[in-house]
Amino acid sequence: MPAAFFEVSGRTGRYMKRRTFNTLAASAGIAAISSPSLGSTKKSGKLRVCCVGFFHETNTYLTEGMGETTLDNMRIFRGDEIKALRGTALGGAVDVCEENGWDLLPGLIYGPDSSFGLVNAQFWSDAKKEMLDTLKAQMPLDIVYLALHGAGVVDKTPDLEGDLAESVRELVGKDTMIVWSGDLHGKITDKMKNNMNFFSACKKYPHLDMNEAARDAMYRAAAILAGESDPTPAYRKLPLMMPLSNTEEEGIFGNQLKEKCIEIENRPGVLNCSVMHGFPYQDTDFCGVYPMVTTEKNAQLAQELVDELSQWIWDHREEAFYPLNDLDTTMNSVLAMLDRDGRYERKQPTKGDIIDHTPIVIGDAADNPGGGAGGSGTHLLRALLETEGLGKVAFISIHDPETAQAAVAAGVGATIDVNLGGKFEPIAGEPIKTKAYVKSISDGYEFVRGGTAYGIPYTFGPSVRLVIADTVDVIVISGLVQAYDDSQARPHGIAIQEYDVIGVKSGNHFRAFYENFTDKVLIVDVPGATSRDITLFEHTQLTEPIYPLDKSTTFTVAN
Secondary structure (H helix, E strand, O other), rough: OOOOOOOOOOOOOOOOOOHHHHHHHHHHHHHHHHHHHHHHHOOOOEEEEEEEEOOOOOHHHHHHOOOOOOHHEEEEEEEEHHHOOOOOOOOOHHHHHHOOOEEEEEEEEEEEEEOOOOOHHHHHHHHHHHHHHHHHHHHOOEEEEOOOOOOOEOOOOOHHHHHHHHHHHHHHOOOOOEEEOOOOOOOOHHHHHHOOOEEOOOOOOOOOOOOHHHHHHHHHHHHHOOOEEEEEEEEEEOOOOOOOOOOOOOOOOHHHHHHHHHHHHOOOOEEEEEOOOOOOOOOOOOOOEEEEEEOOOOOOHHHHHHHHHHHHHOOOOOHHHHOOOOOOOOOOOOHHHHHOOOOOOOOOOOOOOOOOOOOOOEEEEHHHHHOOOOOOHHHHHHHHOOOOOOOOEEEEEEEEHHHHHHHHHHHHHHHEEEEEEEOOHHHHHOHHEEEEEHEEEEEEEEEEHHHHHOEEEEEEEOOOEEEEOOOOEEEEEEOOOOOOOOOOOHOOOOHHHHHHHEEOOOOOOOHHHOOOOOOEEEEEEEOOOOOOHHHOOOOOOOOOEEEEOOOOOOOOOOO
């Protein structure tokens, strides 16, 4: 799944302190009863809400290796199935409805399952028609919540989100609220701005605040309906492309940017301040950074603050680019940590015993399925196999349906010849030819137990645990999902605290889980479809210079 489709909120309350949302929710029901434009609520006194969406973080560079995204690659929540999203990133809208007794009507949400390549044009046409038909069947409506990512790209339609918002507006009319809060790795366009009553982005990466941001959007819609709010947005597109940046590590650029947004949002008259960091792994003219500010009916203030934030980002742009650790540097660091802290030793357990060994966890950021990569890259795994002295190693995971199928067919206890990984993107590494022992097999249906996707069921399988060279356990999955936590490995008997080194297919979201167990977390950059070196990707659709692809790019707020 992409970075944020099922993330659970960490409710800090930080965005809510200035808002009287409890009174807004109550008054919205009163206003709905008396408002002639909301005839749907006159009878019940409840707001009528419908959620539709197409949540897709499109990596166009994966299209050649994995094909276009079609219906077969999507997970669909239809009708009342959307209620299963309660408590997740997209579930903020569901939660608000259930907590306030609003009518949550049958909806339709498409979420990615096994491909993040360019969305097929005919599939998009069919999906959009079904979403519009779903809304039409529920009209009249008070609120439409759009479950969108922000980085969706359709063949011949690079602005998926704007295209849907425009079509929904044409259908429901001007009196229905259309609101959205997205993943910060997206974009903002005029189509989105002109057809939504309120829009924002989460502020955190890992995206622990998406549920909260969605709640904010829902309550803002209620406030508008109650006549208590008039959101007035402004945004800019900066000619800047930046790598994905952790916002939760104090002092680094991503963290400073988050804090700057919070500081602006706390100023009088400001409803929201967010930044779309952009998504560099797609060849479109929408690549860039998008600061946005929404005020309470003050267009001039909104523009002034957007300009201030834009200039701040541009002035600090160099800080967004940080040193990248290659394989040699990373492996040397790992060996030094092991020599310093020791390797895992098996001990006889005692009553109340706690394993105090902490593993080293390495994020394979360049082959991160959360950013659209194929998850079959072998650079890190090969280094873990070839480096001596690492102790006990686990790798979570390799996306290789062919190898998983062969292992299942051979059965537990068999030793098989494998061409492991290297199935989708040549840049991510060649297959590893070796012998592997089939240790265990799982159906791959598990619940994520921690981090940003807590409590959500995923289908990884069939999945298998292969043992290579006696000391390296490799989890091979048939599905495509990043390693949010250890849920891909636990069914196979892997206890992470009994390992010295763990490699994970994730760029940053794994931190939210693993940093509960260890402070020894590394990121390695190797060739791959989500490399942190964003200058590696060819961009043919840009109409203006953009930094750092063009170092001579300039920007001032007067532009």
